[in-house]
Amino acid sequence: MIFGASMSFLAPYLLGGLAACGIPIALHFFYRSRYRTVPWAAMKFLLDSIEQTSRRLRFQELLLLVLRVAVLALLALALARPSTTAARGGGQGDAVDAVLLIDNSLSMGARDGVAPIEPGSDVYLSALKEFAAGDGTVRRIDRAKAAALAVLTSLPPHSTAQVIAVSDRAALVGPQTPSHLDQARKIVAEMELSQQGSDLLPGIGEAAATLRRGQSPNKELYLFGDMQRRGWEAQASSLSEKLKELQGTARIHLVHCAQRTPDNAAIVGITPQSSLRTGERADFAVLVRNTSANALRNLSVSLEVDGKTAESDTRLLEELKPGETRAVLLTGMLDRAGRRILTARLKADDLDGDNRFDEVIVVHDRVGILVVDGAPNDLEPRNAGSFFLQHALNLPAQVTSAARATPRSLVNKDLCILVNVRLEANGKNEGGSLAPEFVKSLASFVRDGHGLMIFSGGNVEPEAYNRLLFEQRRLLPMKIAKVSHSPGDKPWTLDRQSAETNPFAKFREEEGYAGVDRIEVRRIVELEKQPQGTDSLDETRVLLRYGNGMPAVVGRKRPGEGEVMFVTTSMSDPQWTDWFIAPPFVPFVQMSLNYLLQGQPEAHNRIAGEPLQWQAPKAGTTAAYDLVRPDGESVRLGYPETVAGRPLVTAEDTAKAGIYRIVAANRAAQPGAEEPDGERILDEPDGVPFAVTPDVRDSEQLQPLRPEEIDALTGAKVAHWSAGDDSGLFGDGARMKSEWTMWLLTALFVFVLGETVLAWFCGRAW
Amino acid sequence: MTQTLPADVVARAQALGLKARGVVEGLRIGDHKSPYRGFSVEFVQHREYVPGDDIRHIDWKSYGRSERYTIKQYEQETNFIGHVVVDASRSMLYGEGGTNKLEYAKLIAATLAYVIIHQRDSVSLGIFDSAWRFRLPPSSQPGHMQTILQQLESAEPREKTAIAPLLHDLAQQARRRGLVFLISDCFDDVPSLMNALQHLRFQGHEVTVFHVLHPDEIGFPFEGMTKFDAMEERMHVLTRPHLIRPTYLRAVQRYLDELTAGCRANRCDYALMDTSRPLAQTLTEYLARRLQGP
Structure with missing residues (x-):
């Protein structure tokens, strides 16, 4: 148990009684000002007497005054009931407003030992046995619930309790009448795990608000959780401030409910490895990560589509090292078009919550793709602008030149790709330019929810693109500034760490895509920075950047419409880049394709x-x-x-x-x-x-923080307990130990006695 | 003080009378002994006749017994001069009504003067504070009493006490031995006072100190926060008197002891006159004690 040493008061308003300390001082001066005057002849003897006694009298008078002030001060302090906890809490036997904050995040589902076999009258142990599974194992949440029940039992009469479930959000779950402790016990006993992450700030905030509503001056906050790092670090500074603020109004108890670090592997994702079409058995990579400190062996990973367990594909992972993420390749039969449900399962570890991973995918019967090539080359198709793209698509696509593209070309298409297309007629261009009608129908196409992908190249004229696609049709994500060349022999490279969100987040997350950083780019279409407040700013996001920070791929999506993706370099011209011949080009195209075709799979x-x-x-x-x-x-x-x-x-x-x-x-x-x-x-x-x-982030670090680590992190003075500690310790025991009233009353008695004796002594003339 | 002396006081004082205990020098024959030896009725001693002595003084009866010429010597009796010296300093103003020290002192002075004059002795009056405020030469005329009473009546305190120089002055001026009655609260430097008394005694005067004190000054009976304003000086003291009472009483007692011891050493009479007690009683006690002799 660690208690902060700061002093607080259970009834601080009675500290106003300290003003009474002025009474003896006022009386002292009052009585000095009230005297009778006597004309006196025998002054010589009086002066002699005063000379002999004045110092002693003054000292006695001062001592008596100090004692009287001290008596009143002690009385006021005793009435205010000082307590040496980091926060205000009740004294022994006083009714308490208690808030029980129970962490029900994903990690609280980790198995954490077994319930003791021997019977006992202890509330915690009997509750733990009740919550234990058939084989006697208990989870962290079971320990938390049992400890919460023990605390509820130890609350003094007339106390109130409120239960808050906290994960990465907080929910006040009751009871409706705070004084109904039986109801609170029922709520605690029936509390279920969520599979959300950990962030204690919302819970602490909710607890602070609940405590503020409480009527009793004695407030206590109990947090039952596994104290995993993520919960404390998610918003560490705000949490620290909140706790420090709260410790002024309530006594804070942290009840550690994790006794060991579990062995755990989590399924962290399912990635389609090919295009998703009906009637085919598609490949999926199921990503499995070992989040424990020990190597895990014989992990069974399975994948099923639409819950058809009979057709599930299963693989056995012989060994998964600590911290290792392994992609397990599994297949699934996609027999129907539409949204299909993939379910990956993992067997045998200590935390069940992250052993199942579901994903909705969109399967198409037929995918209609229109590729508008601005630089076609029928004689030497290899030199055509869309040559590499068509190979990367791995799907049948309708390819047409810009001049031949008509609004009808978009009929029955799900995706349109413009490759190095000129928007306005120019005699030098063999591929011609897009007809205005096509551009207009392209805007409708996107409005209807279809995807559009635009690749740059020599035919991209900034002025025409800005005017037609950006300003008129609102298709271009950002305005084009100019075409820029990399300086000398120093080409730019892509920066995969800049891929923060879909669809290219995997570039950053998976080491297999390290080659993205080696893709060289020598020429790009530079985009203008958009001023704040521009309408398109909220619709636009940079999906990938170059090493110099300039956008490589930009997306623009308006609510209810399809998304437009703009690539700022060429996909066919080696003078611009070698991206299209680099290995990551195919995954790049596939990711983009899946992303744009799926509409809003996320x-x-x-x-x-x-x-x-x-x-x-x-x-x-x-x-x-x-x-x-x-x-x-x-x-x-x-x-x-x-x-x-x-x-x-x-x-x-x-x-x-x-x-x-x-x-x-x-x-x-x-x-x-x-x-x-x-x-x-x-x-x-x-x-x-x-x-x-x-929220598999919650199971990444299952090791609980130690009390001193929490103290260092928050800077707040809180009491730490382990679930299973004698509930009396963090109930009446703590209240009794923390309150100084008895000591003060004893000191007060001594001072009063001293004052009486001294007053009698000083009243004696000698 | 009225010009009428309290009858009981005068009656008692008169009954006891005031006789000079020692030898006083008188101008005429009275009730009191004179240092001048002569041939009077009071026999003193015999001495051997020497040529030149008046043969009328030869004691023939003694010659018949011893056949030696002896001369009979007699002590001459005379009247005395009583010097009544009254302290009228501001400190004597303490006390209300009959307990007022000055009034008490005036009564003592008047009573003494009356008794002395009534014995056909002479009495002089001196009223002082830090200096002589009034002095009346000695006289035994009955009308002198009226003057004394008038002067006592009109005495008003003005300054603080300074007894010793004035007693020295009196000792210097009163060459003829007599009785000196000092009536004062004696709030002065005791050694100086003793010195002055010694001077008077050296001059042959018989000195009586009537030490007039108010019961408050003796018992210091005050309670509660009290501001004492000095009567003879511009100062005051704020204190809780009950807390310093023992110290005060010790200081007073020390002073009284010093005073009585000094008087005894100088063979002066000392009478503590508590103004709370009736004058008849205190004066009678003194006169009776005087009658009994030293």
């Missing part, structure tokens, strides 16, 4: 805790929707809300990982039911699927 693949949002079809705007959770429970979502002209259905409660489905209300049992006018609300008979994955 909207259907969320991390636990993130809201699910789905745009209802026009026919369904007047219908209500339900959410079917992974456990089969149905929750009413209501009618779509119109946001920016789009009817959106939103589901907030996604704490559990798994497959969620949005279905038409009351039609869960009749998927695909029709509206009265005969139009189907949902194309998908089972509802719109969403894959919610556990």
Whole structure:
């Protein structure tokens, strides 16, 4: 147990009694000013007497005054009930407003020893035995719940309690009447794990707000958790400030519920290795990471599509070293078009929460791609602008020159790729230029939700692109400034670390793409920096940069529309770059292709805790929707809300990982039911699927922080306990030990006695 | 003080009378012994006749017994001069009504003067503070009493006490031995006072010190925060008197002891006159004690 040494008061308003210290001083001067005057003849003797006694009298008077002031000060201090904790808390026997903050993040599901076998009357042990699994193993959350129950039992009479579940967000779960401790016990006992990450700041913030609402001057905050680093470091500075602020109003107890570091491997992702078409068995890389300190052996990894376990593909990982991430190649049969659900599973480790990973993918029957080549070369196709691109696509695509591209070319197409296309006629250009009608229809094409990819090259004229594509059609993500050359023999290179988000995040995350950094670029189309407040600024993001920080790939996506991706260098001209002949070129094209074809796959693949949002079809705007959770429970979502002209259905409660489905209300049992006018609300008979994955970042560092590390991190003075400590220690025991009232009252008695004796002694004339 | 002396005081004092205990020098024959030897009624001693002596003084009876010529010597009796010296300094103003020290002192002085005049002795009056404020030469005329009473009545304190120089002055001026009655609170330097008394004694005067004190000055009975304003000086003291009472009383006692010891050493009479006690009683005690002799 570590207690801070700072002094606080349980009833600080009674410190106002310190003002009474002025009373003896005031009386002293008052009585000095009230005297009677006597004309006196025998002054000689009086002066002699005073000369002999004045120093002693003055000293006695001062001593008595000091004692009286001290008596009143001690009385005021005793009434204010000082306590030497880092925070304010109750004294022994006083009612307490307690807030129980229980960490229910993913990592709290780690198995952490076994419950003791021997019976006992201890609340913690009996609760732990109750929560233990059939084989006697207990999880961190079980320890937290048992310790919380023990604390609830140890609270003094008339105390109140509020329970808050905290992961990377906080939820006050009750009880509705804070004084109903039985209700609080029930809530604690029934608390479930989420599969969200750890961030203690929201929980501490919620606890502070809850404590502020409490009526009792005695406040206590208990945090039951595994104290893993991520929870403390996610927003360390704000958390530290919050704790320091809170320690002035409440006594803070941290109850460590992790006794060991578990052996754990997590599935951290599923990456399609080929294009996703119906009727084919597609390859997927299932990424498995060992997050424990020990090597793990014989890990069974399986992949299934749409929950068809019979057709699942399984591999055995013989050994996975600590910290190692391994891609396990598995296949899945994609028998239907549309959104399909991939589920990867892992067996045998101490944390179940990250052993399943779901992902929604979009499978196409047929992919329509239009490639508009601005530099075609029928005689020597190898020199055509789209030559390398077509090979990298690995899909049949319609290729046409710019001059021949018409609005009809876009019919039945899912994606359009412009390669080094000239927008305005120029006699020198063999490929011709795009017709204005095509450019206009291209804008409609994107508005309808289709993807557009634009590659640069010698035919890209900044002025025409800016005017037509940026200003008129709002297709170009950013304005083009000029064409820039790298200085001398120092070509620029790509910087894979700049790929912070989809679709190229894997370049940064996976060492296999280290070759991206070696791609040399000698000529680029330089983009203008957009001033703040520009409309397109919110729509635009840089997906990849060069080593000098200039954008390499820029995306622009407007809500409800398709995305436009602009590559600032050529994909065919060796004077510009050698990218198109570098090994990462194919993954680059495939990632871009999948990203643009899938539309918004990320909207259907969320991390636990993130809201699910789905745009209802026009026919369904007047219908209500339900959410079917992974456990089969149905929750009413209501009618779509119109946001920016789009009817959106939103589901907030996604704490559990798994497959969620949005279905038409009351039609869960009749998927695909029709509206009265005969139009189907949902194309998908089972509802719109969403894959919610556990926040695997939470299981990356399962080793708990030590008390001194937490203290150093936060700088706040808190009390540390281990789940299983005698609850009395962090209940009445701590309250009794921390309160100084008894000592002060004893000192007060001594001082009063001293004052009485001294007053009697001083009253005696001698 | 009224010009009428309290009857009980006068009656008692008169009954006891005031006789010179030692030898005083008188101008005429009275009740008191004179240092001048002669042939009077009070026999003193015999001495051998020497040529030149008046043969009328030869004691023939002694000659008949011893056949030697002896001369009979007699002590001559005379009246005395009483010097009544009253302290009228500002410190004597302490006390209310009958306990006022100055009033008490005036009564003592008047009573003594009356008794002396009534015995047909002479009395002089001196009123002083830091200097002589009034001096009345000795007289035994009955009308002298009226003057004394008037002067006592009109005495007003002005300055602080300074006894010793004035007693020296008195000793210098009163060549003829007599009785000196000093009536004062004696709030002066005791050694100086003793020195002055010694001077008077050296001149042959019989000295009586009437030490007039108020009971407050003896018992210091004050309680609570009190501001003492000095009566003879511009100063004050703020104190809790009950806390310093023992120290004060010790200082007073030391002073009284010093004073009485000094008087005894100089063979002066000392009478502590507590103004809370009736004058008749205190004066009677003194006169009675005087009658009994030293």
